[in-house]
Amino acid sequence: MPVKHPTNNICPICAVEPDTVRHFFVDCPLKFVFWQQAFSTTFTTSSLSSDNIWDLLHLHITDGNRPWSTHLSHIGLILQTIWSMHWRSVFHNLPWHPHIASQFYQNLLSRHPFVSSRQNTQNQFGAQLPQ
Numbered sequence: 001m002p003v004k005h006p007t008n009n010i011c012p013i014c015a016v017e018p019d020t021v022r023h024f025f026v027d028c029p030l031k032f033v034f035w036q037q038a039f040s041t042t043f044t045t046s047s048l049s050s051d052n053i054w055d056l057l058h059l060h061i062t063d064g065n066r067p068w069s070t071h072l073s074h075i076g077l078i079l080q081t082i083w084s085m086h087w088r089s090v091f092h093n094l095p096w097h098p099h100i101a102s103q104f105y106q107n108l109l110s111r112h113p114f115v116s117s118r119q120n121t122q123n124q125f126g127a128q129l130p131q
């Protein structure tokens, strides 16, 4: 992808920051807003930092006994949304729009057979984020 669609090392979404892996998934300001929205919808918390998200993606979480499969499914759908919306913007020259990203994510959630309802995930995740 980077060879076929060079970006001159500048993020094509915000057009400001260098396009690193961490920026691609977490630090791009527009994507970070989406992370906050997705977390507030799914886990009833939006008070997380980009470092929290990055640690989460590296599974730096201090809770060895919790069944993480549901949480990881949500995070997988968030990552799928970021990936799809990123390349939608690049290939179709469309701006990143948080509302469209949220709709895409909600659509994925509604069709995912292994993601439990919001009631089952409330108050289980926010307190477990790394400090």
Ligand SMILES: [Zn+2]
Residues within 6 Å of the ligand: 011, 012, 013, 014, 015, 016, 017, 023, 027, 028, 029, 030
């Ligand atoms: Zn960016």
